[in-house]
Amino acid sequence: MIRRRTAARLALAGLALAPLLLGAGEARADEGDEAATIQLWHAYRGAEEEALQAILEAHRAAGGPPVETLAIPYDAFGSKLGAAIPLGEGPDLYIDSHERLGDYRVRGIVAPVGDAFEGEAAFRSNAVQAVTLDDAIWGLPLSQKCVALYVNQGLLKEVPATLEGFAGLRDTLPEGVFPLAYEAQGAYVHSALLGAFGGSLLGPDDSFGFVGDPAVRSLNLARALIDGGVVPSDADGALVTNLFRGGKAATAISGPWLAADLEGSGIDYRVELLPKVEAADGAPMRPLLTVEAVMLSPEGAKRADVRALARRIAGPEAAALRQERARTLTARADVPLPPGDKLLAAFAAQAEVATPMPSAPAMRATWEPANRAIKAFLRGELDAEAATEGARKRFDDVRRPLPPPASPxxxxxxxxxxxxxxxxxxxxxxxxxxxxxxxxxxxxxxxxVAHAVITVGLLVILPLVVGAATSLWAGRPETGHYVGLANFVDILTARGGPLLATGSFYVVLLVTLLWTLANVFFHLAIGVSLGLVLSRPTMKLRGLYRVLLIIPWAVPNYVTALAWKGMFHRQFGAVTGLINALNQTFGLSIEPIAWFSHFSTAFTANLATNVWLGFPFMMVVTLGALTSVPGDVLEAAEVDGATRWQRMWQVTLPIIRPTLLPAVTLGAIWTFNMFNVVFLVSGGEPDGTTDILVSEAYRWAFTREAQYGYAAAYAVLIFLMLASVTRLGEWKAGRRAAREAAAARAAQAVEGGGH
Amino acid sequence: MVAVSVQQVTKSFGATKVLRGVDVHVPAGGFAVLVGPSGCGKSTLLRLLAGLEEVTSGSIRFGEREVTRLEPRERDIAMVFQSYALYPHLTVRDNLAFGLRLRKTDPAEIGRRVDEAAAMLGLSHLLDRLPKALSGGQRQRVAMGRAIVRRPALFLFDEPLSNLDAALRAQVRVDIRKLHDQLGATSVYVTHDQVEAMTLADVMFVLNGGVVEQQGAPLEVYDAPATRFVAGFLGSPAMNFIKATIEDAGGGGLRARLGDGSANLALPPGLPARPGQAVEVGVRPHDLELCDESAAEIHLKVDFVELLGPEIHAHCVLAGAPVIACLETRTGVSVGDTLPLRVRRLHLFDQESGRALR
Incomplete structure (x- = not known):
């Protein structure tokens, strides 16, 4: 009997395992066939992705090997490639923007395309120039993107020939309509203006280019446009879209992406070449050109079938398909534009007068200083020379040579x-x-406890140790070297500059402390007050108020941060709307506040956002703590003669204090590291002064030449500070507890001995 | 020192009537005890005196002063809570000084009074302790001290001894009465413990169901309970009650036919009862006395004996009703004995109204 049952079980188990075994066989077959499958990574979505799939199907139908595709978000593309390819897990070929080529080349994750390149004649010269590094071709150009001039035909018939000519439009356009909208504060669009004056963001030999005569003249022209009411100030990309879509701007400088945003808006528009600049002797504005290209990983470049696929993706049929399906401007010279597509024609013409974005790794270090210089200048804080000189110093600071390798x-x-x-x-x-x-x-x-120890070790201890170890290295992960404590020395000596200059560790630390203190104060004051109010049993709708007041806490904090950033917008934010309403109602003349132009207002905006986010936590903790206040103690105080106010200050608050203390410690640590609010609301504006230690560390890691070691040193310093302050608090609390325990033991002894 | 006068006070919480028209008068310097079972309204009455609750109707006067609508701090009172309600974050010294500080008393005066109260209560060596480092008895004394330093016109005690163990309770009971005599302030004391009520009170108010059932000097109430409830509430072990019917015993006398009719008890003359009336006969266990067979009024068969030391409690049955007799130990009563007993004193209550017949 037993034997029969065992046999039945074995049979069942065999049946269950059969698919697995078969699957394994199949998997092995796949492995044997592996060389034939090609891995392709891209960042496409929507129509562009469909076009790519159609091209791949055609390749397969023509007898090509199977291709596996993987869509990766654009922002994560570089880091994923960098992580995967060195381990042999990455794609054989991938589609990315050309300006990353220099970086990829340094990291060894891209190889020259070799025989996949059909020859210069097949492509537009700008595109070929973009993918050429040291006389080798590192990618096959697919499409080109740059900004051009969108014209609202309902508002404007004749576009002025020069940029200066736009000022004349103000009188002919309806009230409240800007002649031109563009992101004046950003270096990306500004570089088109800079190009007209013969300048560029990156100079020769990887030096900072946004200095000298072209920079000064382009900045002065931008300011004249804003001061003259031609261009809105403080405009970001979303605002430019909204203004043009809403008919509040007669023209806009933007890329092909704006066309997608205009679908269904009913705006009748066309696209034209960017205007010429009179002050630059009639030279045209030269926007930066981005070329999308197929790139090969070092492994992929060795395979003929991968090169063939790359060649096909960059080939004329594929280019025509993309133009037709996804309306992307081809980089090929031999593929005609779809007849009648004026938009593509305009962008194609603009691409001819565009400058390919430099692909050297140093280019990435130009953005932050250039952006800051433009903003500081437009705010009127610095003149053009000082602003651009300061930007160069900052660029050189970021690009400073790595500390020498130290002896381990x-x-x-x-x-x-x-x-x-x-x-x-x-x-x-x-x-x-x-x-x-x-x-x-x-x-x-x-x-x-083994499983818990292993989990905590892997998820907490190991990253901590790796992070701390990183702080002893400098340079990129692939090329870095051990530098000992040089990063810490650099940070603590403010990299040789003045100790109290903007951006030095000590100033940022001061700002962080001020930020933490102010936040905790308001969290506590508002949270405890609301907790006290809501704990009164006689209050009606108490439950409803509690729920409403906890909502700020329940909303993801980046959503809140973005909402508040919008409200603080100088021209279109809710706060300005409120001021306008006040002005109209009471005949006042309060100026709208440029919240992010001054430290005090930018700090206040951050503070308001984070207070809004943080008070519900203190409120909830207070509500909980209040249940530990005995009712008869309050009554005893009442009989003793205490007023309501005195009962709160002298009885309730001292009793809930021990419960609130851990919450305050926790809140202080959270606030000390509150990256989201600072990064999303003020973004460190103005000029990095409102950055706190974590957002500063983030910038070193992710916007300044990937100096992970330097950023890790910041993180270690933050950790050491918070850990030592917390330990100090624990130590004090521990001593107090020990004292009280001793007193309690003494009391027990007395009681045991009788009264 | 003030007289306390509560007139026709009622108190309702929503639809629940807790006090249904209460009159209480305490002479200046007197020690009044409000006693009754839980839910009788005694604590509510105390809280009304303190001003922690507002009366629904009626008035409260302290001496000549109308205080019905005054805040607690305007009434010049001090209260000792059942849980002591010490301020957990303050040392003993600060607990004592709290009320005086709120009244902006001169610091030197505060120091003097705190030291004096601490000495009186034996707290001097504990002044720098926090309440959680004190024993229960010490906390109780701090609560008392907090009341004393204020030198109020009226002390209110809300079951201050119920959280203490029995031995300590007996001692503190004595201390409280001594303190009262020493300080001379009027005191109102709430308890459900009839021993505390009997030992402490100058005047005792027995509350039941939101009304005062009886008031008076403790012994007076004990000896002549006005109702069956008061009779049953006071005294330990509780009074024995036996249902009975009044019969004419001939010769102008009356007798009670007890319980199932298997026993009769002659009644003393002069009781306002009529033949045929349904009554309850009440006899305190200590009022049953062993006697000669010839003088016996009733005979009881012993079911069970509790030996307490100086006395024994003999559990018996009389005409179908359980009866306890407290007898001296040396009488050597044991289970199965039939006891000839004399009733030293009996109480008669109308079955319907529960009122004493006398």
């Missing part, structure tokens, strides 16, 4: 001594004869 000997000695000490104490314990029996006794206990 001191580190090894310290680690060795620690290991030696550990080994020594282990030996001593073993010899004392207590360790082994103790270990044996505890083995069952270790079995119970």
């Amino acid at each position: 000997t001191p580190l090894l000695i310290v680690v060795g001594l620690l290991l030696l000490y550990g080994a020594f104490s282990l030996v001593r314990q073993v010899r004392s004869g207590e360790l082994v029996p103790a270990l044996r006794r505890s083995i069952p206990a270790y079995r119970y």
